[in-house]
Amino acid sequence: MSVYLDCNATTPLEPQVIDIMRQYTEYDFANAGSRTHEFGNIAKSAVEKAREQVGMVVDTDKSDVIFTSGATEANNLAILGLEMYANSEDRRHIITSAIEHKAVLEPIEVLASRGFEITLLQPNESGVISPYDLAKTLTDKTVLVSLMQANNETGVIQPLEEYASVLEGHEAYFHVDAAQGYGKEITALLNRRIDLISCCAHKLYGPKGIGALITRRRKYKRPPIEPLMYGGGQERGLRPGTLPVHQIAGFGKAAELAIQNHTERKDACLKIKQKALLALGSLPIKYHGTSNALASTLNFSIDGVNSEAAIIALKGIAAVSNGSACTSSSYTPSHVLQAMRLSDSEIEGALRLSWCHMTDFIPWDDIARVLDSLR
Template structure:
């Protein structure tokens, strides 16, 4: 049976999280909006506990946590939800990067069609953007800066601390898509200058279909978000619909487990990474975004090997990918690797392997043998 090495697409659910999801799916199935009986009260309590569990990961208030269907919705809520404020104030400039997830890039493109101007920062060959490029791009009419925390394809961790330092004297809102990093990289997301943090449960060993937007107050004032969906008024009027209590409780448990076990999980991932780098070295691979990268991700290409052929050759051995799961059906060149100015041959050969603390032993030698047969 092949080993699963595609955790950046989706990760396995933690057993403790699965137990919580099952409890609130089957036994405690009440609606958190029902105020007339104990079932609703217990559901509401579960939601509020989860809100607190998420808030603790980034040292913020639980009233700043808004539950969504995932990081994609959270990203859209920030970018599209700030647009009315931009139109009202005349601040219609957005800064983002060329390596963002499509859930950031496409809402930005939608606003460009409505008269907003978007600056796309390009990364260096290491997959990281340069803070000085952000400094050059900032303008008086900049409404929002959106820079992901860690890239889903390369694992490259972006220099958020330096970027936030540049924004100390600027009032632009700052958003980070932390789908790949929330609960995995301590401290950075605690920075109060980050106004918005997008969270995805299924990248944190939780259930699919739920996530959160952390929207920090400035002083006592909430950020001026407008809803992009209507009907019901849940989540401070920003995210209508009956709350999926079982999923939210699962996300809360996943956040708590992450907070408690960050160090041990990272150590386990780094051990696997060292084994991978050692075994793959005989192929003389070219790594993409290897420096300052997540402990559980490598992106590499081997001269003479096409990634599609490699994925087929590795069937039954290892489940890997050649980019984002959201765009894997399109067979277009990776926009992330293209933005890094990599040669087309390397992009066509790029393989992403991503794992987690629950990943079983990986037979890297078998992976190397399978890839060698393609040369």
């Protein structure tokens, strides 16, 4: 049986998360919107507890948490939801980067097609977006800056606190796609200058299909987001529909466990990374972004090794990937690695290995042997 090394695509569920989801699937299964009986009130209480747990990860009030179907929907709501405000203020400039997830880039492309001006910041060869470049491109027409916390392909952690310093005193809203870093890299997301945070449960040992947009107040006012869908008024009118109580409760438990255990989890992942670097060290390998990356991620190319061939050769040993799961149905070269100015052969050979604190024994020597045989 292969060891699972694709945790950046989705993580396994924590046992405590499974237990609480079972409770709200089998027993306390009522609709949280049913206010006329105690069953609905139990479900509503579970939602509000989870809202508080999710907010606590970034030290914000539960009223700032809007549940969504995942980080993709949260990104769309944060970006497209500002369109009406931007038009009313005649501020139609958006700054983002070339390494963002497609769930950020594609909504921004929609706004570009509607006349918005887009500045696409380029990373350095380590995959980092420079705060200096952000400062150079800010104008009085900038309405939104959208920059990720940690890259899903390389694991590179971006300097959010430096971006926040650049934006201090500027009116632009600062949105962070924190899908990969939420609950793992805690400190940066506590910065109050970050107005909008997108996150999801399934990168944090919780269920798929649930996420949140966190909307912090600035001078007691929330970001002027307008809904993308209508019909029911749930989630402060920003996201209608019956709430999936079991998924929300699972997300809440996952967030609670992240606060309690993130240091121990990170240490466990770092030990795994050290073993990987030791085992792979004898190969002609080029790492992409290891100096400032998540403890749970390695992205690399080996001279002469094609990633598709490697994935096939590693079947039965390790399940790995060569890019984002969200764009893998039709393989195209990674826009992230292209932006980092890697050569064509390096991009074609790039592999992403990602694990977590629950990952079982990894046969690194076998993985190295297989990769070496493909050269």
